Amino acid sequence: MPTHSKVAIVGCGAMGSVYAGLMQLAGHEVHGICLWTDHVRAVQTGGLRVHGKSGDHTVDLASMGTSTDGVGECDLVVIATKAFDVESAAQAARPLIGPGTVVQSIQNGLGSPERVAGVLGGERLAIGVVGGFGASVSTPGEVHHNGMEMVRFGAYDTLTRADLEASAQVWTSAGFEVRLFDDTDQMVWEKLIMNVAFSGTTCLTGMTIGQVLADADAWHVAQECALEAVAVARAAGIFLDVGDPIQHVRLLGGRIPDARPSMLLDHLLGERGEVDAILVQVARLGERHGVATPTLQTVADLIRARESLMAAAPERQRGDSPREPSSSARLNA
Template sequence: MAKVAIVGSGAMGSVYAGLMVSAGHEVHAISLWPDHVAAMQENGLRVEGASGDRTVPIHASTTTAGIGVCDLVIIATKAFDVEAAARSCEQLLGPNSVVQTIQNGLGSAEKAAAILGENRIAVGVVGGFGASIRAPGHAHHNGMEMIRFGAYRGLPKEDLEQSAEIWRSSGFKVAIFDDIDRMVWEKLIMNVAFSGTTCATGMTIGEVMGNPNAWSVAKGAAEEAIAVAKAAGIHLDVADPIEHIRKLGSKIPNARPSMLLDYNLRRRGEVDAINGSISREGRKYGVPTPVNDTVVGIIKAREAGFTD
């Protein structure tokens, strides 16, 4: 049994937590949403969907205080909350603790490493789950794809492997990558295609793929990301990246990416970390990114006036 803290137990974090508790691990779910925490404390955490339907007892709180040293700390917050989350994790770390950052977009591992140390950090990439919160204390997910991890800088391989085994024991498929840039960018092109486009249109992933106008935006955004990756010297190990995106999207046609879910709840989304990262990297390498620039502008205009 491992002791795990999941900092940022929203939709995806709750799926991780529920399956890990089912496997016998001691899991602490940390969320800043008081109603979600109260529901988990009172009734347990319900996770249903592709993995089945279970309700598990869980340690839930709005703070990391009093939890103590953990074997594994998973930072599953939004990208813009990673620095604050990393600071809250300092008291959870012992000599062999591993911290896994699992965010959309670029830059989260760097932020966490600056606070917690490069030799503690594993970079995680997750896709194909299509998770959402149905009600406080109740998470749903549409799929269950592979979890990918790689050591950031200096994390011992044996520590990375031990942390991955916690996931495997909980029913997740796990792959370890040496090339974390490739790993992150292969997920990023998928996010770039669907996150901004679904948010801007209100469509599901399947609806975007089935609508010629929406798909032209998604495809254009992805093509820009692929061009930026090439300019940055990043090798994408997929024969046809656009077909790769369509294949992954077809597995979760009813999914609404988190950026759309956040918009529907009038909350700030991660467009800066996803489509915005392509615009920033494009400027760095001299690659035009008009589709992503436009998607970012539309979504930020729509979010104007939202509270964080």
């Protein structure tokens, strides 16, 4: 992969915009693809402002649009959409893929890399896990992030170590600290137990991560969800190298106490959240291995019930919510 790479970020929302802005700042040719037209127009007109942990920078991306038309083949394609949009994003990314392209699928929860591989094949695919960013689009064209704690990649199938390292170099050149994993199940689940702890509890209570940690009742539910997920991982033979998993969750959460996970932000915008990928898939895996997940399942059922009610209120769709809440912080794409 060349020193100055051509990169496409498919799903250039809060997290994707952080990736795009810092990679462009590092000298790469970055093309953003996003369906949020207000955000696209603002970036096209005034550039993309990225501020927070990395400083305060406004950059002009190589392009920002609502489709992949005209972008051409890239060295690196990052699919950073929500889990339920990965198949359509992968289809849209087809024109970006050449024989040497590395594709990175970065989503919360379980199941997304398999769906991307079903569209694009798994030979050039890397699984990505990120966390600790607390990213939000405070106004179209402007993204803020509280941190950049975790960036991890591993090969999905036959991607060579050399190609994996070359694609990771794009990230490290932009200031991200990257770890590469051979055991991608470990990589995914060490992040997933934090998602399971905080995504549902913040969504149902409206609390930040710090408020959940400080409230005995909310923390009890979050802790039980995490413990159930750990039990599922162990039954499935997944190795977790985090020491005490609850202390691991408290430590990571304590680093971004003001963060509002994406599932909560989606609810505040009247949008569908990633309850299936983050919570339901863990519960289903538990069923296959004979592990009960009553707390996790209850949280998931309550969120889905509320989403069904919201779906009957079309006035709450994004068209009537031109921006993400200015005080919010997104935990991850």
